[in-house]
Amino acid sequence: MADTPDVLWVPAADQAGPMAEFAAWAHERHGVDTSDYAALHAWSVSDLDAFWAAAAEFLGMRFSTPPTATLGSREMPGAEWFPGATLNYAEHALTPGPGREDADIALLYAREDGLERTVTHAELRDAVGRARAGLVRAGVGKGDRVVALAPNCTETLVAFLAAASLGAIWSSCSPDFGIRAVHDRFAQIEPMVLVAVDGYVYGGKCYDIRPNVTALQAQLPTLRQTVLVPYLDEDATLDDTTPWAEFTAGHAPLAFEPVPFDHPLWVLYSSGTTGLPKGIVHGHGGIVLEHMKALRLQMELGPGERFFWFTTTGWMMWNLLIGGLLVGSTIVLFDGNPGYPDLGTLWKLAERHRVTYFGVSAPYVQSSLKAGLRPRDQFDLSAIRAIGSTGSPLSEEGFRWIGDAVGGSIQICSVSGGTDVCAAFVGSSPTVPVWLGEISCAALGADVVAYDEAGKELLDEVGELVITKPTPSMPVMFWNDPDGTRLREAYFEDYPGVWRHGDWVRRTPRGSYVIYGRSDSTLNRGGVRMGTADFYSVVEGFEQIVDSLVIDTTELGAKEEGALLCFLVLAPGASLEEVEPLLRKALRSELSPRHVPDRFVVVEAVPRTLSGKKCEVPVKKILAGVAPDKAVSRGALQNPDALDPFLALAPGGS
Incomplete structure (x- = not known):
């Protein structure tokens, strides 16, 4: 395809660190070629048993009961990792060691209004022990569910680690989620304890969510206890709740319940754009191993490092961020609007x-x-x-x-990955250059390739992103999917035995990757396929455009090529008459004449899921005449009213 792009960053000639140390160790112990990252990666996907056993040993996995094998079964779905092993996530995060000694800083917390807190590992262990005792008093044990409607703050982390230490199953939603969105997630897993804040701060405003908490209590009949964290007002109260201070009043020593490798750790959720969000269940062992591999090797985090990622508790990046504790890093938690009072807020935090x-x-x-x-x-x-x-x-x-x-x-x-695996399967390595516009490499242990429609592997051509071999953090199951039907339909229906992720990707001869957007929302014009990311990079490069959504109706099953529609959110003072000719010219020259929209439509907002993704596929279905309630769940949207213009354009709309 194109010539080799510019190199923006190269590793130092004498680059040393955990990745280089692991490569040297693997060569010495296993006699494999680890002369460069490509060779190390090739070994990691050709000999899964040896690689993952080596990773577990090198990274210091703590097994209460050792495994009888590395991979009992390698079928997808249903791969069985480290059979016979028992362990606990919280033990890995809280046991004293490098970066986790009593005086070491576990976390730095900051809120947009200036509230800050520094927590040492000694303080974190004490707080988790107290919260654990509170959960025990509530009757929580292995396999019970503990949920949180809470922001990215210290108490949320403490509650999660306490639940994990017991072998309980965790799930969280950001406090800005609407009642229906929270209910649609939590009701599925029948929680025993709800941890909730009284409100949250965003964009300079305070939002009291206690009415939402009361409503949820009535809608979740399995709740035995609701714990109220006074997040906005230290004197906040709410009927039928236990104050956080009371819940954590009793000191208790830390203990860790050993659980099987695939014992559920947490439940994450699909976007929920159609029907109820799917409950994606990850296991203790798979997450510990995958996150330690990603954080310690791919990202080279460890003692002395300070790790920040802007996220809420409703996005899988929160789960990865708190994993910094697994490798002895200090994690930096921020809660609030990253653009308030201006876009310098996060840079100032850094x-x-x-x-x-x-x-x-x-x-x-x-x-x-x-x-x-x-x-x-x-x-x-x-x-x-x-x-x-x-x-x-x-x-x-x-x-x-x-x-x-x-x-x-x-x-x-x-990097790119997903909630589905709670990890990145393509990303970076400290030993691989960064090329302009490209993701540097596949993660160790992830056999990521591009397939054509017949399941043939492609090189330097755009195809379906697939993972051909199992990885430890793939879901152990979907919640309420006893025979695995929904799990198979989600990932394994198109290419049996191979994970289809739903992205268009190009794997280059350099071993780097370019993601082009979701494969189910691709622009297919005159046989020329292009990801929506390419389209948005052109359109949203104009200062007059705040946001955009492009829909290719051809993919809705029309016998002839359908219309290509582009919906625009204009900046204040901008007009469609002014910007449309410029857009058409730019798209024609930068993409292709085939990818110039048939029509531009101005809207007030682009509908987005709660995790911030544009609702391309649901809008396509609505425009094709699919009933709105079957195309999308309004409770899964940040801005349900943004659907109205599309409903008006649908067949029979007004």
Whole structure:
């Protein structure tokens, strides 16, 4: 395809660190070729048993009962990892060791209104022991469910670790979720204890959610206890709740319940754009091993590092962020609006707390770029060695902006994965260069390739992103899916025995990857397929465009090519008459004449899921005449009213 893109970052010639140490150790112990990352990765996917056993040993997995094998069964779905082993996530996160001694800082917490807190490991262990005792008094034990309607704060982390220490199953929602969205998630798993805040702060405003908590109590009949965290007001009360201070009043020593490797750790959820969100269940062992591999090797986090990623408790990146404790890093928790009072907020946080690994979303990078920010000129960001980006493909302009406006020596770690595996299967390595617009490599142990429709592997061509071999953090099950039917339909229906993720990807001869967007919302014009990410990078590069949504109706089953529609959210003062000719010219020259929309339509907002994804597929279904309630669940949307213009355009709409 295209020529080799510019190299924006290269590893030091004498690069040393955990990845290099692991490569040398694997060569010495296993006699495998680890001369470069490509060779190490090839071994990691060709000999799953040897690689994952080596990773578990090198990374210091704590087995209460040792496994009888590495991989009992390798069939997908249904792979059986480390049969016979028992362990506990919380034990890995809380046991004293490098970076986790009593005086070491476990977490730095900051809220948008200036509230901050520093918590040492001694304090964290004490708090978890107290919360654990509260859960025991409530009757919580192994397999019971504990849920939280709470932000990215200390108490949420404490409650999770306490639940995990007991072998209870955790699930969380961000407090800005609506009642129906929370109910649709939590009701499925029948929780015993709900931990909730009295409210939250966002964009300079305080929101009291106690009425939501009361409503949820009435809708969740399995609740035995609701614990109220006074997050906005230290004197906050609510009927039929237990104050957090009372719940954690009793001191108790920490203990860790050994559970099987695949014992459920937490339940995450699919976007829920159609029907109820699917409850995606991950196991203790798979998450511990996958997160330690990702954090320690791919990201080289460990003692002395400060790890930040902007996230809420309703996104899987929260689960990865708190995993920093597994490798002895200090985790930096931020709660609030990343753009309040301005887009410098997170960069200021990075300066104040000397963040070394700074993670955000691609849209945040794009917003900073469009706002003309040059953080390196305003803040001391010398501690940052790597910037992580996920959530959507990072544009070439975003790559260049980081190098120019943030720091030329910073490694740009664009990564892609999903809630489904609670991990990134393509990302970065400290031993692999960063090429403009590309994700550097596949993660160790992840056999990521592109398939055509017949299941033939493609190189340097766009195809379906598939994973051909099992990885430990793939779901152990979907909740309420006893025979695994929904799990198979979600990932294994198109290519039996192979995980189809639902993204378009191109694997380059360099071993890097380019993600083009969801394969079920691809623009297919005259046989030329293109991901929506390419389209958005052009359209949203205009300062007159705040947001956009592109829909190719051809994929809805029409015998002839359907219309290509582009919906635009305009910046204040901008007009469609002014910007449309410019858009058409840019799309024609930068994409292709086939990808110039038949029609541009101005809307007030683009419908997005609670996790921030554009609702491309649901809107396509609505425009094809699918009943709205079958196309999308309004409770799964950030902005349900944003659907109205699309309903009006649907067959029979008004």
